[in-house]
Amino acid sequence: MPESHVPKEAIGHGDGGTAALAIGEAESLERAPAARPLPPGGEPTGKPRSLWSDAWHDLRRNPVFVVSALVIVFLVVIALWPQLIATGNPYRADLAKAQQSAGPGHPFGYDTQGRDVYTRVVYGARASMTVGTCATAGVALLGGLLGGLAGFFGGWWDTLLSRLADIFFGIPVLLGGLVFLSVVTSTTVWPVIGFIVLLGWPQIARIARGSVVTAKQNDYVQAARALGAGNGRLLLRHIAPNAVAPVIVVATIALGTYIALEATLSYLGAGLKPPTVSWGIDISAASTHIRNAPHMLLWPAGALSITVLAFIMLGDAVRDALDPKLR
Secondary structure, three states: OOOOOOOHHHOOOHHHHHHHHHHHHHHHHHOOOOOOOOOOOOOOOOOOOOHHHHHHHHHOOOHHHHHHHHHHHHHHHHHHOHHHOOOOOOOOOOHHHOOOOOEOOEOOOEOOOOOEHHHHHHHHHHHHHHHHHHHHHHHHHHHHHHHHHHHHHOHHHHHHHHHHHHHHHOOOHHHHHHHHHHOOOOOOOHHHHHHHHHHHHHHHHHHHHHHHHHHOOOHHHHHHHHOOOOHHHHHHHHHHHHHHHHHHHHHHHHHHHHHHHHHHHHHOOOOOOOOOOOHHHHHHHHHHHOOOOOHHHHHHHHHHHHHHHHHHHHHHHHHHHHOHHHO
16 A cells, blocks of 8 residues: 555544554645646536735735725835836935925925925935835844744754844844934935844744744644655745744734834935935925925825825735634
8 A cells, every 4th residue: 555545444543544644744735736637528627715815815806905905006016117107317406496385386385495296295205115125025024034944954053043132133223323424424225224224133033933933843744754755845845834924914014113113214314315316304304494384294204104094004914814713
């Protein structure tokens, strides 16, 4: 009798039945699924949906996800091609129009240097979206890799990562940003992205470690190891697909937080620096003129708030769809 065959008598009877079921599940993951026979009508039989299929099915019917996703898509489009909705130059200044309110062709008015606020708000999306997406990708990759390895191998590697994460958790984010970025003279977004990745990976690492520790205790992982699967195959084929969902949820919510952090650091003068067009820079410049020219502050602050809120709502919707406890 082939080893992969599980007798019906073994199912549900004692430890032998559990082990046989686990081995059968592991072997089914190791080999490609065979083609299913068609019923007499010629239509394929229904296939059970995976966690990701169920999540996508729920997300498409969640109005919070739909609205936030549409807002984010719009922000991505104007970040890549701002000239689609703003034909002006964000650096062009006309001091004769300084602090003027909205007028024909300039719905958001002008700032203290006579620059069009509408154009600067549109072009400011590029810096914020670049910082948010790149920082989130870096944090997820670094934290997920270190946390996953620590949770899988354990031992001294796990202890070292835990103590290192505790050190980074003890660094205040704003104070660390002021110290770290105050010595940087670059006007690009990369120092800000590097700082966020440097202080943001411990949170994702802890989430990834806990997910991997939970996933590797499943019976099908133990059975796959007993069948001779190596560490690389266990991590990539059996553990990672079942441990990545919490990382995606936390990273999605954190993306909006990183955008707000970039704006805060730019407001304090330690983040992005001119001539970069950023919502944080414009908010900082407009804060001293809020009484006589409130439009200079309200529009970039409103754009920042909508962006952060959209990503947080998206993360909440993804969390609700991927968390089996909330089903």
